[in-house]
Amino acid sequence: MEKRDFMYEGKAKRMFTTDDPAYCIVEYKDSLTxxxxxxxxxxxxxxxxxxxxxxxxxxxxxxxxxxxxxxxxLDDVRQLVRKVSI
Structure with a gap:
């Protein structure tokens, strides 16, 4: 699964689109507040x-x-997740 465009950034993670529109990649950050x-x-x-x-x-x-x-x-800091609406 290929990481594509940036979607969102919060205090603890970033989200990216993938080459499959049904999935996203969550990337956890080392930052803290x-x-x-x-x-x-x-x-x-x-x-x-x-x-x-x-x-x-x-x-x-x-x-x-x-x-x-x-x-x-996916690796040390990334997960593959399904795109959902809340």
């Missing part, structure tokens, strides 16, 4: 840890039959 974003910093490895935790939670939910947007972990 505190005190309602008054303090900002970066911690190497935070994005990787967030990706591991998030992937593990979504895989657990899938093992219990709960459908989510999660497809699979």
């Amino acid at each position: 505190a005190f309602n974003a008054l303090k900002k910093d970066s911690i190497e490895g935070k994005g990787q840890l967030n990706n591991l935790i998030s992937s593990a939670l979504f895989e657990y939910l899938a093992s219990k039959g709960v459908e989510t947007h999660f497809v699979r972990r």
Whole structure:
């Protein structure tokens, strides 16, 4: 799956389109904020840890039959997810 255009950036992640319009790529960042974003910093490895935790939670939910947007972990900081409307 090829990463294409930037879609969104929040405090902890960025989202990108892919070459398949049904899927997106979530990329976890190493940045962090505190005190309602008054303090900002970066911690190497935070994005990787967030990706591991998030992937593990979504895989657990899938093992219990709960459908989510999660497809699979792509690498240390990226996940492939289904595009959804909320």
